[in-house]
Amino acid sequence: MYYLKHLQTAAAVTAVALGAVVFSAPSFAEGDAANGENIFRKCRACHQIGEGARNGVGPNLTGVVGRAMGSFEGYKYANGLKAANEAGGVWDEEMIVEWLASPKDYIRSFTGNDKARTKMTFRLKKEQDRRDVAAYLATFSKDDEASMPATEERMTHGDAPAGDIADGTEAKVDLSGYERVKQKLVMPPFAPKHEQVATGKPKVVEIDFTIEEKKIQIDPDGTEIVALTFNGSVPGPMIVVHEGDYVELTLKNPETNLMEHNIDLHAATGALGGAGITTLLPGEEALLRFKATKPGVFIYHCAPEGSMTPYHVTHGMNGIIMVLPREGLKDEKGNSLSYDKLYYITEQEYYVPRDENGNFKSYNFAGEDFAEWVDVMRGLIPSHIVFNGAVGSLVGDNALKASVGETVLFVHSQANRDTRPHLIGGHGDYVWEEGSFNNPPMKDLETWFIRGGSAGAALYKFLQPGVYVYLNHNLIEAVELGAAAHVVVDGKWDNSLMEQVYHGPVRN
Amino acid sequence: MGPSATKSLLLRVALLLLLGGASGNAAGPMITGLMAAQSPPSGFVSVDVGGDAPLLVQKQQVTTSDWLACVADQACPQVPVKSKADEPMFGINLLDVHAYIRWKGKRDRISYRLPTHEEWMLLAAEQVPQADEVLFDAPELSWASNFRMSDPNPVVEEPNQFGIEQLRDTTWEWTASCSEAGETRSGNCESLRIAMGNHKALLSVLVRDTAKAGCGGGTPPARVGFRLVADG
Numbered sequence: 063m064y065y066l067k068h069l070q071t072a073a074a075v076t077a078v079a080l081g082a083v084v085f086s087a088p089s090f091a092e093g094d095a096a097n098g099e100n101i102f103r104k105c106r107a108c109h110q111i112g113e114g115a116r117n118g119v120g121p122n123l124t125g126v127v128g129r130a131m132g133s134f135e136g137y138k139y140a141n142g143l144k145a146a147n148e149a150g151g152v153w154d155e156e157m158i159v160e161w162l163a164s165p166k167d168y169i170r171s172f173t174g175n176d177k178a179r180t181k182m183t184f185r186l187k188k189e190q191d192r193r194d195v196a197a198y199l200a201t202f203s204k205d206d207e208a209s210m211p212a213t214e215e216r217m218t219h220g221d222a223p224a225g226d227i228a229d230g231t232e233a234k235v236d237l238s239g240y241e242r243v244k245q246k247l248v249m250p251p252f253a254p255k256h257e258q259v260a261t262g263k264p265k266v267v268e269i270d271f272t273i274e275e276k277k278i279q280i281d282p283d284g285t286e287i288v289a290l291t292f293n294g295s296v297p298g299p300m301i302v303v304h305e306g307d308y309v310e311l312t313l314k315n316p317e318t319n320l321m322e323h324n325i326d327l328h329a330a331t332g333a334l335g336g337a338g339i340t341t342l343l344p345g346e347e348a349l350l351r352f353k354a355t356k357p358g359v360f361i362y363h364c365a366p367e368g369s370m371t372p373y374h375v376t377h378g379m380n381g382i383i384m385v386l387p388r389e390g391l392k393d394e395k396g397n398s399l400s401y402d403k404l405y406y407i408t409e410q411e412y413y414v415p416r417d418e419n420g421n422f423k424s425y426n427f428a429g430e431d432f433a434e435w436v437d438v439m440r441g442l443i444p445s446h447i448v449f450n451g452a453v454g455s456l457v458g459d460n461a462l463k464a465s466v467g468e469t470v471l472f473v474h475s476q477a478n479r480d481t482r483p484h485l486i487g488g489h490g491d492y493v494w495e496e497g498s499f500n501n502p503p504m505k506d507l508e509t510w511f512i513r514g515g516s517a518g519a520a521l522y523k524f525l526q527p528g529v530y531v532y533l534n535h536n537l538i539e540a541v542e543l544g545a546a547a548h549v550v551v552d553g554k555w556d557n558s559l560m561e562q563v564y565h566g567p568v569r570n
Numbered sequence: 571m572g573p574s575a576t577k578s579l580l581l582r583v584a585l586l587l588l589l590g591g592a593s594g595n596a597a598g599p600m601i602t603g604l605m606a607a608q609s610p611p612s613g614f615v616s617v618d619v620g621g622d623a624p625l626l627v628q629k630q631q632v633t634t635s636d637w638l639a640c641v642a643d644q645a646c647p648q649v650p651v652k653s654k655a656d657e658p659m660f661g662i663n664l665l666d667v668h669a670y671i672r673w674k675g676k677r678d679r680i681s682y683r684l685p686t687h688e689e690w691m692l693l694a695a696e697q698v699p700q701a702d703e704v705l706f707d708a709p710e711l712s713w714a715s716n717f718r719m720s721d722p723n724p725v726v727e728e729p730n731q732f733g734i735e736q737l738r739d740t741t742w743e744w745t746a747s748c749s750e751a752g753e754t755r756s757g758n759c760e761s762l763r764i765a766m767g768n769h770k771a772l773l774s775v776l777v778r779d780t781a782k783a784g785c786g787g788g789t790p791p792a793r794v795g796f797r798l799v800a801d802g
Contacts, residue, residue, distance in 0.1 A: 103700040103701045104701075119688050139620075140620030140621070179620045182620075183617075183619065183692050183695045183696065184695035320774055432777075
């Protein structure tokens with residue numbers, strides 16, 4: 063049996079090497095592990111190594127030096143390394159140096175079988191490179207006990223964030239003493255039931271978001287898009303927590319979907335706002351936990367790679383999370399402020415492609431409009447600018463409602479473009495224009511500015527009944543493209559504030 | 571179940587049928603009753619990638635003129651042709667590719683298929699771009715360990731050690747594989763498949779114009795064509 067002889071030779075070479083005499087390759091220096099790490103980048107297309115390494119196209123290589131050949135669990139070896147394993151072969155550095163010159167030749171000579179096969183087709187031609195790589199591999203064999211091979215391979219796109227949540231339980235955050243509550247989400251323009259002033263200690267607030275790719279109508283003419291949505295609505299549901307709470311967000315991308323999705327929450331700290339560790343293919347689910355450390359109103363949105371980010375955002379994948387101060391809202395002097403109602407308005411623009419006759423095109427599945435949509439999007443001229451998903455979504459029967467004497471908090475976001483909300487006939491009594499509740503509110507504004515990629519909040523006490531138009535005061539965007547809502551306010555008219563003193567023919 | 575859910579279900583069922591009962595990792599149209607190729611057909615090389623039988627691999631991607639022959643036979647759909655006769659055909663989705671494979675398989679009496687992702691990687695092992703330096707080592711930062719912007723795709727003109735060309739080309743290649751998490755299929759196999767080139771891309775099987783479109787996620791390749799393999 064050839065391999066037995068070979069094993070003895072390898073052992074002898076190792077013994078000599080241990081005696082500090084480099085006998086087998088007198089013309090070459092010992093392997094340089096640092097340089098080996100650099101060369102190993104060529105190997106990374108197929109092999110992982112180190113903590114958390116998994117089998118990929120090739121097996122995990124953590125601890126390979128000193129390990130039985132063909133022995134990484136969960137990896138399907140070809141017949142050559144299987145035979146070597148059965149024969150009791152154990153890798154050492156010198157064997158790896160030879161192997162890397164030509165895995166096929168090596169396995170055939172090692173097993174004495176000229177039909178032995180290996181999957182590995184890659185070769186390193188320079189001997190010094192092979193020595194350096196072997197030396198680098200050996201650095202992972204100092205404490206092999208700690209590096210158990212895992213068998214999972216995960217999808218990556220162009221080496222971008224892979225959504226690589228290994229196991230949510232490994233985080234060492236002590237959540238004992240935190241009460242868990244599940245937030246019952248509601249459809250926009252409403253906010254989930256919440257306390258304005260927090261009682262008790264910070265909690266863990268559980269949120270369930272399921273991503274739905276669905277056809278929606280975006281204007282009264284019947285124009286449709288295949289929207290990308292958090293929980294089936296544009297915008298996604300509003301999340302409300304208090305400063306110091308933990309948010310545990312379960313994000314599901316059902317197998318019925320066609321696209322990859324994730325979530326970036328501007329209220330969260332780290333990992334691209336969560337996008338880096340929630341990237342999900344259809345059929346996958348992630349659990350993200352973050353601490354709400356900054357009080358304010360923040361947007362959240364889907365943020366895959368490249369053009370996919372604006373594409374997903376302009377297909378509806380955005381919404382607001384509100385993090386209230388534990389003591390509630392305050393004016394500039396620290397006096398408490400409260401609201402009777404909260405309306406949640408997310409402004410959103412669409413770039414629907416048109417056909418040769420100028421009519422809006424329609425599509426049947428998510429992603430089908432990508433190329434054309436991106437072309438329109440790059441022109442920066444939206445086809446629609448809407449509140450809460452569609453032209454006219456907050457008028458008529460769906461108009462916002464209030465009564466004289468009621469205080470309403472309008473929370474408004476635009477994930478992409480600047481906007482300027484204005485309440486025709488009213489004001490912003492207290493306005494957190496940039497969204498942060500750590501800054502004192504501005505007072506008595508006529509129009510406030512919401513920067514693209516942010517949310518703001520405006521508190522107003524209605525003093526007169528009637529119909530108010532709440533709009534983006536770029537009137538072209540409001541009237542021609544859709545960014546307008548109605549607030550129907552009941553109550554008693556106050557002549558001391560305004561009165562129609564005369565209306566009739568011109569008087570002489 | 572709402573109308574959109576029904577629609578989505580119908581779409582999935584239709585895809586399943588179109589993909590010929592695809593459920594596995596290397597799913598594709600199987601042509602039963604045909605003999606396996608005994609020796610490499612013209613334009614193919616025999617490569618040992620560790621399997622029980624050698625893999626017969628087309629040395630070059632399927633060309634525009636190859637494609638047009640199938641169109642002329644009314645077995646492949648007429649799609650806009652954007653490359654010269656001897657250049658790789660692109661602008662075709664996975665269903666188009668399967669139409670070609672069925673047509674060519676019947677003509678040659680060979681069970682052609684697309685390479686799996688693993689096979690493609692093994693064929694291209696000496697040509698795949700080397701990984702960037704790892705930015706972070708901590709496991710919690712694995713999502714950012716090799717974050718980078720995609721580089722332009724360098725073209726390798728010379729044949730590789732097996733005599734295979736165009737593995738690194740401006741035209742990428744469809745593979746038969748779905749995304750995988752270990753042994754378990756991850757994601758939607760009926761609608762998303764892996765295309766290989768400068769990196770791994772997940773593409774909707776329906777999309778022909780990948781110039782900017784159709785990637786289930788990530789930066790999609792500009793052009794996607796294909797090459798055939800068969801089990802020797």
